[in-house]
Every structure is written in C-alpha cells, then in structure tokens.
Amino acid sequence: MTVKLYLASASPRRKELLSQLGYDFEQFSVDADERALPNEAPEALVERLARLKAQSGVGIGSENRPVLGSDTIVVADGEALGKPVNKDDFISMMTKLSGNTHQVMTAIALADNQTVMSKTVITEVTFKVLLASEIEQYWSSQEPQDKAGGYGIQGLGGRFVTQLKGSYFAVVGLPLYETDELIQAFMAGRDE
Numbered sequence: 607m608t609v610k611l612y613l614a615s616a617s618p619r620r621k622e623l624l625s626q627l628g629y630d631f632e633q634f635s636v637d638a639d640e641r642a643l644p645n646e647a648p649e650a651l652v653e654r655l656a657r658l659k660a661q662s663g664v665g666i667g668s669e670n671r672p673v674l675g676s677d678t679i680v681v682a683d684g685e686a687l688g689k690p691v692n693k694d695d696f697i698s699m700m701t702k703l704s705g706n707t708h709q710v711m712t713a714i715a716l717a718d719n720q721t722v723m724s725k726t727v728i729t730e731v732t733f734k735v736l737l738a739s740e741i742e743q744y745w746s747s748q749e750p751q752d753k754a755g756g757y758g759i760q761g762l763g764g765r766f767v768t769q770l771k772g773s774y775f776a777v778v779g780l781p782l783y784e785t786d787e788l789i790q791a792f793m794a795g796r797d798e
C-alpha cells in the first residue's frame with residue numbers, strides 16, 4: 607500500500623519526525639485558533655486542536671490525501687502551558703516545571719473529507735531544580751520562544767530533564783509509533 611499524506615503543520619520538527627516514517631508527504635500550514643474553550647480540560651483541548659488542524663487542511667492540497675494535524679501542550683499541575691508570550695510568562699513556566707514532574711500531551715489526527723481519527727499520547731517529564739541564572743540564560747538562547755511549555759527537549763532544554771516516561775518523539779512534536787499506527791488504521795478503513 608502506497609501511503610501519501612499531507613502534513614498540516616508549520617513545524618520543521620514535525621516534518622523531520624514524519625520523514626522518519628518513510629511516507630510520501632507534502633507539508634503546508636493551517637491557521638487554527640489555539641485558545642482553550644471555557645472549562646476545557648487539557649486533554650480535550652489538545653485533541654480538539656489536532657483534529658481542527660487536520661480538518662482545516664482538508665481540501666487545501668490538490669489530491670484527496672489524508673491530512674495529518676498535531677498539537678502539543680505542556681501540563682503542570684493540571685494547567686495547560688502553551689508557548690511563552692514574553693519573558694515573564696517564560697519565567698513563571700520554568701518556576702512551575704523546576705524540580706517537578708509535568709505531562710506533555712501530544713495529539714495527532716488524520717482527516718479526509720469523510721473521516722477523522724485521532725489519538726492523544728501523554729508523556730511524564732521530570733525537571734531538575736533550576737537556578738534563576740539557568741532560566742535567565744535559557745531565555746537568552748531564544749530556544750524557548752516557539753515551544754509549548756517554553757522548552758525544547760531536543761535542544762538546550764534537554765539538560766533539564768532527569769526522567770521521561772512515555773514517548774520522547776511525542777515531546778518533540780510527533781509520536782512516531784502512534785502516528786504510524788494511526789496512519790495504518792486510517793488507510794485500512796479507507797480501503798474497506
């Protein structure tokens with residue numbers, strides 16, 4: 607079975623991760639309002655956004671390929687942390703993560719003009735206790751700005767992580783095993 611997909615994402619990391627699965631795909635970005643609904647639980651939010659991104663991508667490409675959308679949020683003490691809007695926001699995020707275990711939730715969704723399927727992967731990440739000077743220095747590196755929770759495990763932020771339970775790839779932006787499974791299940795349903 608030849609699988610051809612669209613990746614509805616602006617993220618270079620997701621592109622690189624999806625390449626690891628070896629499928630033929632094209633990437634384009636979609637605009638999605640990423641704000642939470644009133645009283646929306648983090649798990650519901652992340653899955654809704656992945657589905658929204660996938661469904662917003664249907665009809666953009668010239669072929670009727672399934673569209674993959676994904677979203678990642680960091681959840682500390684039940685609170686969803688998005689990308690830091692400024693330095694103060696970043697410092698408050700790092701203060702919550704320092705010396706604690708948080709959850710990284712990544713949802714993936716596949717959609718075409720008939721179906722949408724999705725899955726959420728939750729990974730537990732533990733940070734060492736961070737010094738104020740480390741937080742300050744990390745902000746200056748400019749790595750945190752476009753990352754959910756204000757850090758990148760695949761970059762300079764990797765040194766803060768003392769333990770991880772779950773999928774490293776999901777933390778970076780796309781869980782490889784679960785994405786492959788979802789693609790296979792979606793394609794099997796299409797062939798029926």
Ligand SMILES: Cc1cn([C@H]2C[C@H](O)[C@@H](COP(=O)(O)OP(=O)(O)OP(=O)(O)O)O2)c(=O)[nH]c1=O
Pocket residue numbers: 614615616617619620635636676677678679680710752753754755757758759760763777778779
């Ligand atoms: C926690 C963490 C997040 N991130 C990234 C993954 C996501 O790209 C980003 C979370 O933002 P998202 O809104 O999920 O994705 P995005 O805006 O980068 O791309 P798009 O919506 O177009 O698909 O944070 C890391 O790269 N490393 C990490 O360790």
